Amino acid sequence: MPKPRQQLKNTQRERLIYRHRLMLSLLIVFLLTGIVVSRYTLLQIVDYEIYKTQSDRNRIQLLPIAPKRGLIFDRNGELLAENIPSYTLTVVRERVDDLDQTLAIIQEFVELSEEDIAQFYKGLRRRRPYQAVPLKFRLSEEEIARVAVNRHRVPGVEVDAQLVRSYPHGELFAHVLGYVGKISEREQERIDPVNYSGTHYIGKIGLEKYYEDLLHGTVGYQNVETNAHGRILRVLDSHDPIPGGSIRLHLDAQVQKVATEALGDKRGAVVAIDPRSGGIIAMVSTPSYDPNLFVSGISGTDYRALQEDPDLPLYNRVLQGQYPPASTIKPIWGLAGLYYGVVTPSTRIADPGWFSLPGGSHRYRDWKRGGHGLTVDLDDAIVQSCDVYFYELAYKLGIDRLHSFGLRFGLGATTGVDNTNERRGLMPSREWKQENRGTHWYPGETINVGIGQGFMLVTPLQLAVSTSVIASRGELRAPRLLAAVGDSPVHAPLMGQLEDVPEGAWETVIRSMERVIQGARGTARILGKDLKYSLAGKTGTAQVVSIAQGEKYDAEALELRKRDHALFVAFAPVENPEIAVAVVIENGEHGGSVAGPVARKVMDAFLLDTLAPMPEISGVSDE
């Protein structure tokens, strides 16, 4: 019967169905309401006693226990970062009746700065119930005594013993270790609030920040019962925190010290790497600062002084300083010439003391007027640091080949070192020029790159890495500070291996680098005296085109800061290199005589120091 089905609506039937469904819904509503009622009855009548006790026990709370931060050792087991007890005045808000009055009483026996109070109120806003909020850090012995005497007047106020970070070597490792400081609001949002519930400090910069997860550990907790006055009566149950991992570094405190002393009051950087492992033996940036100042919260005055110091002590020159590599790049470009078959070791180039592009009239001058002889070969060019040879070599290689060859030595890219704020330097290319300067590449710019000037910039760390690539005959390794976590060694990743290098090319260049020190005309022959191991190196003197950082200097200082930077790279022993060093001294002028001796002292300290026998570091082997 199709007709009735055509009918639009059967209102009566719809109403009936609807009523049924609504009644059914009502039934379900009753049923679910019944469940809710029984749930609340269960909680509020049947289990009332249980929850009543638990509610009372909330005055007995879960106290987070901060884990001990992992220690940091150098390769010989010397402590570089430790934890020392410090006493903090804390307040538990829940146990204080009148906060203003309590603060006023405290001020009678402990001096509180406005900053202390502001920090306290900040902490108050983001605490867990019954969590003690720090009011004043680093109480003196006398203050602790005065608090003890007055404690009955201020319930809820306690002295907490805590472990805080301390850097026994102070300035010596500031740039490489970094420091911890109080957790900032921004960090608060990022970190796991549970795991950091008992922790006041976090790694801010350097290794402390890089290995924060490793060093921090895992929070523990304690269920403690307290009486009405907030005194802890007993511990109900506890869960020990897991201390952060202690780490051992490749750094050698002795070598670090020697390097720092060798730099003296000069502004500069020293990096020493073990080419076999990529392990960083020393990493120095001068001037430095005392990281301990930052742990307890540096005062505004101290911080301004550091910031406004024209010598930039907060600036980590090793990772952030970008300098033209100058002549230290020459061995690498020499290798590039051999690698691409543009020259052979016996190829000789005419050296009138200047170079001109074919068809060009501009004369690119050598640093030595009149040149280094009628003709020079690769060995002469490296030993005497002949510019004309490398002008022509660079011209023949072209920027594309220079760029890609430079990359294989770790230039123009971050090295992947385990530290923060590393800059990448600059290994220029056509693409870079187009993107950043909006114009194409000029051949004259290639000529400048040939002697490590022009656009080219490297960090001292990159300089050390590229030197260790030469030392290891082609292995590019990410430099590593971390040698081991607890007892487990950590291996540095191998980033690349330069293969298909013509037979003897490495030795050709390395021999020339040896003659830089031992040859009669070597630019660093001053270092050859009393040498007890074989040493290969290269000097460099970088023109200061513009003032780094755009700081304002007075005229006299400006003159000083216009002087050339002194650079030196070296490795030893030549046959089986154990250390590669890069030294940059800002405005030091002479690579050979100013930067060279610093490198020599570092290598002497590492290779010859017999005071402490060097234990075999696990994790240095390549396999």
Next chain:
Amino acid sequence: MNNGDFVRQMPGGGQGIRSDRGLSQRLRIDIPMLVLLLMLCGVGLTVLYSASDSSSAAVLRQARYMSVAVVMMLLVAQVRPDVLQRWTPLAYVGCVVLLIAVAFFGVGAKGAQRWLSLGGFRFQPSELAKLVMPMAMAWYFSSHPLPPRWRHTLTSLVVIAIPTFLVARQPDLGTSILIAMSGLFVLFLAGVSWTFILAGAASILAAAWPMWQFVLHDYQRQRILTLLNPESDKLGAGWNIIQSKTAIGSGGFDGKGWLHGTQSHLDFLPESHTDFIIAVLAEEFGLRGVLLLLLLYGLIIGRGMWIAAQAKNSFGRLLGGSIILTFFVYVFVNMGMVSGLLPVVGVPLPLVSQGGTSLVTLLAGFGILMSIRADERLVHQ
């Protein structure tokens, strides 16, 4: 001034009960419902005063939101159901467009993208969807013979799925479930066959595992796991549930008294003004208070169902029924999650939890109910 005085001053105002009806009818207001809702708001403000540590500023702010929402409700009540019905398809399309816009231009916080910012004014299209969804479904079924055939049932599922999916991926699981439910309620009330309901239930069960694996976010999975074993994560996700259960349980039958809840006042209870406010009420007023609150909700739901049942056409019936059932779901889910029966899915306790947006949506829904009621009485006269 009592109502009677007001009525006598009205031109043409009659006498006694009949005139009172006349007035509420002219204003299109359902007086019993209005009184019940205002009582509920009063409960909300009372508990909020305690939950906010006696902050009159918080209470005043909430009272301001409430006034705005009540005005909104009264305005919505002025729109006749047939007008509403006519504009429904457009409203649905507009709402979907806005939800898509959220996906592209939305702003948000904590990884969720839920808001549209229009010249400084922030607005959450998913709230609109809560109202538009039951309207769209009621519109669809009121233009087809009921009970719905399979073809219509399946089409209606698409109507439900689009906004649900868009809200779910914001992500806002709680709201998307509420939106889907408000649509499914219409389907249920329209008389969808039991075969279909059973098949649907079976496929939801079958889809549970893939949902768990692929659709839920880590934090959502965590919440469900925490529900099963809150002790597993005492300082973290389990904290809320442990503390709210403690608050409720320690209230007992009589409660600790207004402003005397230790759980809430010592800050053990998180989100005590918003989703967890029932725990404050349960702690301070005890089971007695909880039962009275449930009675209030029960009266509202009863009145709402009665209005829906009386509606003059299927659009009004279906829409009214869905609105009131969804309201119940709010109450059930909130009270269930705070007492540890259900996972924590950000559903407020209607008209009691602090917050402006859901208040406006909820009361707008009651505005629609009032309009349906006014319409029905017109017919009766």
